[in-house]
Amino acid sequence: xxxxxxxxxxxxxxxxxxxxxxxxxxxxxxxxxxxxxxxxxxxxxxxxxxxxxxxxxxxxxxxxxxxxxxxxxxxxxxxxxxxxxxxxxxxxxxxxxxxxxxxxxxxxxxxxxxxxxxxxxxxxxxxxxxxxxxxxxxxxxxxxxxxxxxxxxxxxxxxxxxxxxxxxxxxxxxxxxxxxxxxxxxxxx
Amino acid sequence: xxxxxxxxxxxxxxxxxxxxxxxxxxxxxxxxxxxxxxxxxxxxxxxxxxxxxxxxxxxxxxxxxxxxxxxxxxxxxxxxxxxxxxxxxxxxxxxxxxxxxxxxxxxxxxxxxxxxxxxxxxxxxxxxxxxxxxxxxxxxxxxxxxxxxxxxxxxxxxxxxxxxxxxxxxxxxxxxxxxxxxxxxxxxxxxxxxxxxxxxxxxxxxxxxxxxxxxxxxxxxxxxxxxxxxxxxxxxxxxxxxxxxxxxxxxxxxxxxxxxxxxxxxxxxxxxxxxxxxxxxxxxxxxxxxxxxxxxxxxxxxxxxxxxxxxxx
Numbered sequence: 001x002x003x004x005x006x007x008x009x010x011x012x013x014x015x016x017x018x019x020x021x022x023x024x025x026x027x028x029x030x031x032x033x034x035x036x037x038x039x040x041x042x043x044x045x046x047x048x049x050x051x052x053x054x055x056x057x058x059x060x061x062x063x064x065x066x067x068x069x070x071x072x073x074x075x076x077x078x079x080x081x082x083x084x085x086x087x088x089x090x091x092x093x094x095x096x097x098x099x100x101x102x103x104x105x106x107x108x109x110x111x112x113x114x115x116x117x118x119x120x121x122x123x124x125x126x127x128x129x130x131x132x133x134x135x136x137x138x139x140x141x142x143x144x145x146x147x148x149x150x151x152x153x154x155x156x157x158x159x160x161x162x163x164x165x166x167x168x169x170x171x172x173x174x175x176x177x178x179x180x181x182x183x184x185x186x187x188x189x
Numbered sequence: 190x191x192x193x194x195x196x197x198x199x200x201x202x203x204x205x206x207x208x209x210x211x212x213x214x215x216x217x218x219x220x221x222x223x224x225x226x227x228x229x230x231x232x233x234x235x236x237x238x239x240x241x242x243x244x245x246x247x248x249x250x251x252x253x254x255x256x257x258x259x260x261x262x263x264x265x266x267x268x269x270x271x272x273x274x275x276x277x278x279x280x281x282x283x284x285x286x287x288x289x290x291x292x293x294x295x296x297x298x299x300x301x302x303x304x305x306x307x308x309x310x311x312x313x314x315x316x317x318x319x320x321x322x323x324x325x326x327x328x329x330x331x332x333x334x335x336x337x338x339x340x341x342x343x344x345x346x347x348x349x350x351x352x353x354x355x356x357x358x359x360x361x362x363x364x365x366x367x368x369x370x371x372x373x374x375x376x377x378x379x380x381x382x383x384x385x386x387x388x389x390x391x392x393x394x395x396x397x398x399x400x401x402x403x404x405x406x407x408x409x410x411x412x413x414x415x416x417x418x419x420x421x422x423x424x425x426x427x428x429x430x431x432x433x434x435x436x437x438x439x440x441x442x443x444x445x446x447x448x449x450x451x452x453x454x455x456x457x458x459x460x461x462x463x464x465x466x467x468x469x470x471x472x473x474x475x476x477x478x479x480x481x482x483x484x485x486x487x488x489x490x491x492x493x494x495x496x497x498x499x500x501x502x
Contacts, residue, residue, distance in 0.1 A: 004223075011233050034191070041193050044230035052226070054294025054322070057303030057315055065301040069453055076496055113241050131205065132242050138205060157201045164238035 007051060014059040015047060019168040022067060029071060037165075039074060043067045116166040124159035127152055193231070200232040204239055292324040297337070300451045300475075302429070307344075311351070314340040316370075316429050317451045338370035340430060358408060361386040368427060379405040379423045387413075434472050441466040441484075445501075452477055459502040463490055 022043065026036050046066045056062035117125055123145075130141045142152045203218055222228050297303050297315045304314045308325060315321065319337025324330075330351045332339075343351045345364025353360040353369050355376045360369060365383020369376070378387055380402050387406050388397020398413065400406055403420045406413060416422070425435040434447050442464040449455045451474050458464045466488060472480050481499055484490045493500040 004229075007229070008233055011229070012237055016234065016237060038191070038193055041196075041227065041230060044234075045226045048226035048229055050296055050298060054296035054320055056297065056301075057295050057305040057313075058301075061301055061303060062296075062298055065298045069298075069300075109241070117242075128242070131208075132239075137209065153198070153202065153205075156205060157198045160201050160204070160235050160238060161197055163242075164234050167238050167241055168234065 003052075006055075007048065010051065010055055010059075011044075011048065015044070015063060016168055018060060018063055022063070025067065026071065029075070039070060042070050042074075046070065112167060116163045119166060120159050120162055124155050124162070127155040128159045128163075131156065192227070196227055196231045197235065200228065200235050203232065204235055292322050294320065294322045296320050299453055302432075309346060309349075310344040312342040314430060316340070334369055334371050336371060338368065338429075340366075340368040340427060342366045358387065358389055361388075368423070374409045375407065376409070377405065377407050379419070379426060381423060381427070428471065429474065432474050434474055435470075436472075437469045438467050439469070440464065441468055441501075444468055448472075448474070448477060448480060451475075454497055454499060456481070456499045456501060459500055460490075463488075463501055 019040070023036060023040060026039050030036055030039060043063065043066055046069075047063055050056070050062070050066070117128070120128070126145065127141060130136045130144060131138070136144065138149055138152050138156075142149045145152070199221065203221060206212055206214070207218065222232055295303070295305065295313075295315060297317060297319045299318045302314070302316055304312060306312055307323065307330065309330065311330070313321070313323070313332070316338040319339060320335040321337075321339055322333040322335065324332075328349060330343075330346070330349050331354065332341075332352070333354045341351075341353070341362075343362050343364050343366070347363060351362045351364075353362075355369060355371050356374065358376050360367070360378055362383065362385045365385060366381040367383070367385055368379050368381070371377075378385065378400065380400055382402050384399055384401045386397050386399050387408075398406065398415065400415060403418050403423065405416045405419050405423060405426075407416075408414070425437065428435040434444070436444050436447070439447075442458060445456045445458055454477075456477070468488075470483075472483075477499070481492045481494075481501070484501060485492045491502045493502075
């Protein structure tokens with residue numbers, strides 16, 4: 001338990017600030033938001049596996065090395081392997097992972113949160129507002145909004161993901177599940 | 190549904206459940222989060238965003254006003270939360286343990302290098318694929334080299350000898366510059382400046398071998414070999430600190446083994462005759478392409494770049 005909270009602290013203090021630069025780097029080679037999120041998650045997963053054995057001496061370089069390896073492997077597994085892409089990734093250096101963004105304080109931090117929330121679709125925003133600001137439970141939120149509990153959870157997921165994406169330096173566009181699932185929902189609720 | 194979607198959905202689910210002061214399923218949460226680093230990454234990311242919302246100004250409310258009934262509901266929450274918090278503090282106190290010397294692990298990935306300083310000003314440089322553990326307190330300074338290679342510049346402190354543990358060997362120093370590496374059972378220590386004592390882990394003070402500037406000690410389970418006056422060799426050994434591999438009269442097999450320490454995609458020599466070729470020169474560690482290109486052009490070797498290895502024949 002103690003180990004995990006040290007890992008948690010390290011992850012939030014040193015790895016998450018790298019996300020804007022990391023996502024910019026991944027976006028150079030992958031356009032789809034889903035791919036970017038998958039690759040980002042892959043990088044974080046491996047970062048944590050290694051860090052569990054021992055916190056790295058230089059987090060930035062460590063994450064960068066992992067990012068490079070993950071991207072090279074992905075590029076090679078693609079349906080159509082681009083030799084140039086693999087070569088370009090091979091030649092990447094740590095300078096490509098730019099310095100972490102300045103940590104926002106005070107008013108700037110507030111403005112960033114506001115903007116993140118404003119970018120959310122009305123429903124997502126309302127669900128988050130009711131849960132966070134008014135402290136309603138999921139059930140109460142569902143009742144108040146006249147939607148199902150499943151729908152509340154789904155809106156929370158979309159909303160928190162988009163918010164995390166934005167606050168950590170992305171675009172904060174809503175990433176929905178595949179179309180199939182949406183259709184099933186519409187039929188059910 | 191994609192894995193990531195599913196994991197993030199679970200993460201939000203747990204995030205919300207743990208917000209409830211009546212939440213009592215901590216064990217189930219522990220099981221879920223310990224199940225995979227993927228869970229940790231997703232959860233901690235979303236938790237981070239969720240905690241940022243505390244800073245949000247009052248969000249604009251929708252057209253309808255808040256009912257008085259709702260306001261009344263909020264009060265009991267405040268009381269429950271306060272009680273829960275105090276219970277947590279108590280548990281924390283019961284489990285309190287006396288402070289002990291903290292052992293910190295450090296780790297570099299394949300192809301990565303890193304440097305850090307100790308509290309006494311000593312400098313520790315890690316080469317590729319290296320795991321060390323560091324422990325310092327009032328009486329001693331200690332490092333365990335579990336894997337890989339480290340270059341050390343140790344601050345002099347006669348009251349606290351510095352010890353490097355490598356498997357069942359140890360190196361004791363007062364203050365000096367030296368490099369230690371380990372590949373499985375094979376341990377190598379080379380001294381750049383000063384003197385160190387090299388012996389087995391279990392021996393006490395005055396046994397073992399003392400080696401000085403320019404000496405290289407190589408040891409495995411059974412034997413120990415010392416080479417003296419080898420400063421040029423030591424300097425070549427340490428070129429990794431400037432991102433280079435320096436070879437002189439090494440076999441291709443040795444050279445390839447060196448390169449492979451730094452890269453995920455390994456070079457494999459298929460032709461035993463090629464393995465015995467002697468090569469020399471300095472190469473940038475990161476540039477495997479230049480290295481294999483040289484092999485092809487200068488030695489007429491056939492190089493095949495495959496998905497997960499490079500074949501030389």
